[in-house]
Amino acid sequence: MIAMQATTGRATDAAASPVPAFMTRDVCVFYGQKQALTNVSLDIHRNQVTSLIGPSGCGKSTYLRCLNRMNDIIDGCRVTGSILLDGQDIYSGSMDVVHLRARVGMVFQKPNPFPKSIFENVAYGPRIHGIAKDKTELEAIVHNSLEKAGLLAEVKDRMDQPGTGLSGGQQQRLCIARAIAVQPEVILMDEPCSALDPIATARIEELIDELREHFAIVIVTHSMQQAARVSQRTGFFHLGILVETGDTEQIFTNPRDKRTQDYITGRFG
Amino acid sequence: MSLSTLLLALLVLSSLAFYLGRKKALSAAGSNLRTLHSLPNYYGYYLALWAGIPALAVFTLWLVLEPQIVQSLVVGGLPEAQRNLSPGRLGLLINDIRNLASGNIVSREVAPGLQEAADHYVRLRDTSRIALFVAVLALAVAGLTFGRQRIRANLRARNQVETVLKAFLIVGSTVAVLTTAGIVFSLVFEAGRFFVAVSPAEFLFGTEWSPQIALRKDQVGAQGAFGAVPLFAGTLLISVIAMCVAMPVGLMSAIYMAEYAPPKLRTVIKPILEILAGIPTVVYGFFAALTVAPFFRDTGAAVGLTISSESALAAGIVMGIMIIPFVSSLSDDVINAVPRAMREGSYGLGATQSETIRKVIIPAALPGIVGGFLLAISRAIGETMIVVMAAGLTANMTINPFHAVTTITVQIVTLLIGDQEFDSPKTLAAFALGLVLFLITLVLNIGALRIVKKYREQYE
Numbered sequence: 015m016i017a018m019q020a021t022t023g024r025a026t027d028a029a030a031s032p033v034p035a036f037m038t039r040d041v042c043v044f045y046g047q048k049q050a051l052t053n054v055s056l057d058i059h060r061n062q063v064t065s066l067i068g069p070s071g072c073g074k075s076t077y078l079r080c081l082n083r084m085n086d087i088i089d090g091c092r093v094t095g096s097i098l099l100d101g102q103d104i105y106s107g108s109m110d111v112v113h114l115r116a117r118v119g120m121v122f123q124k125p126n127p128f129p130k131s132i133f134e135n136v137a138y139g140p141r142i143h144g145i146a147k148d149k150t151e152l153e154a155i156v157h158n159s160l161e162k163a164g165l166l167a168e169v170k171d172r173m174d175q176p177g178t179g180l181s182g183g184q185q186q187r188l189c190i191a192r193a194i195a196v197q198p199e200v201i202l203m204d205e206p207c208s209a210l211d212p213i214a215t216a217r218i219e220e221l222i223d224e225l226r227e228h229f230a231i232v233i234v235t236h237s238m239q240q241a242a243r244v245s246q247r248t249g250f251f252h253l254g255i256l257v258e259t260g261d262t263e264q265i266f267t268n269p270r271d272k273r274t275q276d277y278i279t280g281r282f283g
Numbered sequence: 284m285s286l287s288t289l290l291l292a293l294l295v296l297s298s299l300a301f302y303l304g305r306k307k308a309l310s311a312a313g314s315n316l317r318t319l320h321s322l323p324n325y326y327g328y329y330l331a332l333w334a335g336i337p338a339l340a341v342f343t344l345w346l347v348l349e350p351q352i353v354q355s356l357v358v359g360g361l362p363e364a365q366r367n368l369s370p371g372r373l374g375l376l377i378n379d380i381r382n383l384a385s386g387n388i389v390s391r392e393v394a395p396g397l398q399e400a401a402d403h404y405v406r407l408r409d410t411s412r413i414a415l416f417v418a419v420l421a422l423a424v425a426g427l428t429f430g431r432q433r434i435r436a437n438l439r440a441r442n443q444v445e446t447v448l449k450a451f452l453i454v455g456s457t458v459a460v461l462t463t464a465g466i467v468f469s470l471v472f473e474a475g476r477f478f479v480a481v482s483p484a485e486f487l488f489g490t491e492w493s494p495q496i497a498l499r500k501d502q503v504g505a506q507g508a509f510g511a512v513p514l515f516a517g518t519l520l521i522s523v524i525a526m527c528v529a530m531p532v533g534l535m536s537a538i539y540m541a542e543y544a545p546p547k548l549r550t551v552i553k554p555i556l557e558i559l560a561g562i563p564t565v566v567y568g569f570f571a572a573l574t575v576a577p578f579f580r581d582t583g584a585a586v587g588l589t590i591s592s593e594s595a596l597a598a599g600i601v602m603g604i605m606i607i608p609f610v611s612s613l614s615d616d617v618i619n620a621v622p623r624a625m626r627e628g629s630y631g632l633g634a635t636q637s638e639t640i641r642k643v644i645i646p647a648a649l650p651g652i653v654g655g656f657l658l659a660i661s662r663a664i665g666e667t668m669i670v671v672m673a674a675g676l677t678a679n680m681t682i683n684p685f686h687a688v689t690t691i692t693v694q695i696v697t698l699l700i701g702d703q704e705f706d707s708p709k710t711l712a713a714f715a716l717g718l719v720l721f722l723i724t725l726v727l728n729i730g731a732l733r734i735v736k737k738y739r740e741q742y743e
Contacts, residue, residue: 087630089546115633122631126624129647138642139632189628196632 035200035230036081041095043076043085050076053095056249058200063222063231065241065262068251069277074234077251078202081232082118083111086190099200104181116143119193123205125185127177127192132169135177135188136160139196147271155195162228163191164221180224183214190221194229201225207240219244238278242266250274289342289416296423297335303427304330307434321441325503329440332447333430338423345415353407360403362396380404427687453719455547470721473714481509488512488717491688492678494698509712511719513678517595517688518664521674524599524684525606525663530656532603533610540611541618542640553615560608564668571601571673579685588685596684609659617651617735618644650734657731661724667692691716 036058043051051073058064061258066074074083083104085091097104104114114140117175127135134227136156139145156173160166165187169180177188186206193201203222207215222231222244235241241248242262249259250271269275308326312319319326354377358366383393383401434440462475478486489510536556540549576597583590590596621644629639645652675687676697698713705711 082631084627084631087627102335112633115631120627120631122624122627124624126622126628127627128643130626138629138634142632142634142638142642192632193629 036232037096037098037101038080039096039098041080041093041097043080043177044092044094045088048089050083050254051080052255054251056256056259058230058232059247060199060230061226061228062247063226063233063245064247064249065245066232066234066249066251067236067238067241067277068257070236072251073254074249074251075133075204077256078204078232078234081200081202082115082120084120085143086111097099112143117198118197118200118202119198121186121189121193121201121203121206124209125182125189127180127185127188129176129178131174132160132177132180132188133173136191136195139192143196145195145197159191159195160188161185162194162225164217164224165191181214183217185212186210186214186218187221190218194225198229200230200232203231205234205236208236215240238266250277252277287345290624292420293338293342293423295336296420296427297331297336300334300427300430301327301331304328304434305429308436308440309429311434311436313436318436320437320439321415321444325440325444326438328444329438330427330430330434332444334423334427336447338419341422342415342419345411345418349415350410350412353404353411356407357400357404363399365396384408403560443684467721470714470718473711474718476706477708477711480711481715485509486511486712490680492694494694494712507709509708511716512692513680514689514691514694514716515719516680516682517678518690518692520595520661520682520684520688521599521602521670521690522663524595524716526656526660528600528603529606529610529659529663533607533659534614534652536607537611537614537618538640538645542636542644553612556608556611559604560612562605564605564666565672567601567605568668568672571597571669575595575601576673583685590685591675591687591689593673594685595674595688598670599684601673602663604665604668605669606659606662609662610655613655613658614648614652617648617655620651622634623645638689650737654731654735657727657734661727661731664727665692665720665724667696671696691720695720 034057036056039052039055041051042049054073054077056064056077056162059234066078068074079085080093080097081104085093093105099114099117102109124202128138130138136159137152139207140152140155150183157166157170158170158246165184168184177185180188186209188199190206207218209261212217219240222233225231233241233245247259248262248265250257250265250273252273258265258269258274260270266278269278275281305323305327307330308319308323312323316323357380358373358377361376365373368376379397380400381404382388383397384404444668467650486509489508490512491508491510492513493508495507536552542550544552545707572593575591576594579594579597580590580592625643625647626639629643634642670693672692674690674693676689676693677687678694679686681688695713695716698710703710
């Protein structure tokens with residue numbers, strides 16, 4: 015099912031599932047003169063969780079941030095190669111970054127709710143994109159998103175209180191609700207649990223598994239247990255290259271590359 | 284020998300004491316330096332302090348008390364008739380004696396009695412000086428000897444030196460605090476004298492300001508009116524105009540600098556804006572009076588508006604320009620303090636840069652921006668030079684920015700310029716105005732600092 019070219023240091027992903035959401039080929043990223051990513055080719059499939067693992071500085075977050083062009087904000091950052099979302103090149107001139115980010119939502123490492131009320135936090139995206147026709151519809155979207163993020167029961171009596179007043183785990187679920195509210199196709203998560211305690215982490219992991227039903231999810235994580243628990247597919251990054259990619263089970267039980275083996279058995283990283 | 288020679292001698296003695304103290308400590312320690320409680324230098328400082336401080340204290344005290352003692356001795360030596368003069372005339376006489384003693388011009392013919400008193404004065408002073416020299420030097424040497432005896436290996440010299448240092452620091456900060464307290468106290472005291480002559484209610488709520496009162500009993504003059512409301516209104520009007528200029532311009536330039544400007548441009552623009560803050564206010568003043576105000580008057584005349592050549596508009600706008608750097612640099616700081624995560628969160632949802640600024644960054648930075656505005660307002664209210672030159676002196680009760688108005692600061696200046704008598708309500712009114720001004724800016728500053736502080740805590 016999987017074709018692998020691990021020996022060349024490049025992995026090409028040609029999984030046989032239906033049309034992938036993201037198809038990326040030969041993606042290179044440069045920060046000024048420094049090359050951060052070299053020839054990464056990876057597919058992101060719908061209704062699956064794809065986890066990206068690897069030691070710090072290996073380029074997995076950089077890759078993630080290419081997918082919704084968050085690297086645009088960074089001065090001197092340059093991306094080459096092709097990244098296709100539903101067959102459309104997201105770095106082409108015809109792709110509006112506002113629309114792209116509406117289709118590809120993002121959840122960050124540290125919960126970053128806006129200093130606004132819980133309701134306003136979730137309503138922010140729909141308002142910007144004019145998704146809701148009227149107030150009733152907006153309220154429905156907010157409720158629905160909070161429901162999906164598993165936060166509604168905890169906050170429904172205090173929707174007008176500041177989002178910053180919630181606990182860390184609740185804040186992160188609020189950020190997930192905020193991303194869902196825009197009705198994206200893909201959700202990118204950049205180490206979403208690294209600032210949370212184990213109970214809140216378990217809660218988020220559960221949530222990620224539920225969300226898989228509606229979205230394609232890409233999660234960058236430092237925790238190999240987490241990758242094993244939540245994802246169906248895993249990519250291992252090392253020193254700016256995608257070393258190996260495949261079904262999560264195969265990566266963790268039967269890695270083909272020595273470096274993957276070393277990393278998952280804790281020999282480095 | 285002069286007093287500076289004595290001070291120099293004290294300094295030399297203290298330096299010597301440092302050397303001796305260090306040496307004594309080293310010899311007390313013997314071969315093993317570790318037996319010393321403190322580093323050798325601390326013993327040096329310890330001994331230098333023993334030599335210097337008591338002597339210096341006596342020196343200061345002596346200089347403070349000497350004139351009093353010498354004077355009372357001289358007066359005691361005067362003839363009976365002169366001793367019983369009224370205090371004022373006695374003061375004049377003593378002044379003459381002093382002048383004669385130091386070879387200055389005197390205001391009367393030099394009578395033999397006066398010359399004798401002057402000689403007496405000189406003798407007493409010389410004796411006092413010699414005594415001072417002897418006392419101070421003796422004390423320094425005594426301190427040195429005493430301190431030196433106390434130096435042992437286990438003397439806690441470091442702790443003692445540091446206690447003395449701490450005392451110096453406390454004295455220093457106390458001086459600063461007491462000076463402030465003294466200024467406030469004198470304001471309150473003089474304002475109190477004013478409020479004996481004019482009731483506080485009249486001052487705070489009266490609508491007529493005309494502080495001209497008869498200086499002599501027989502003079503024909505206005506009774507004087509001290510209703511300060513026109514001044515408050517004028518101050519408010521000019522401050523509002525200034526803020527109307529400074530708020531949008533300052534905030535927009537801050538947003539541009541923080542969010543849009545490329546780093547290179549930013550390094551050029553920011554210092555240029557800050558130069559605005561370095562222009563002396565008197566320069567702004569004549570810019571307002573000679574350039575801006577005539578320009579408004581002429582423009583007004585061209586379109587059929589009557590704008591007086593000293594208008595609130597001109598003063599307010601120039602003052603607004605002056606406080607732009609306050610608003611922009613404080614706002615720039617708080618906008619930069621909004622965490623990057625906020626921006627990324629917003630961009631990640633597909634917001635554009637201007638949406639992010641309007642809906643996330645400004646609301647998040649708002650408390651800090653408001654704090655900056657308040658500081659700028661308090662600066663505007665206390666500003667004097669621009670309004671003295673450009674706003675006028677007439678206390679009009681108006682909200683028409685084309686008219687001349689006057690402010691609290693302008694009136695304080697005009698009340699105190701030239702020769703004044705310090706017991707007339709006219710002069711004392713300046714203190715009352717000063718007190719009001721002080722209270723307003725104090726409240727604004729405390730409010731602003733509270734808001735800014737609260738804002739800082741939000742993200743830490």
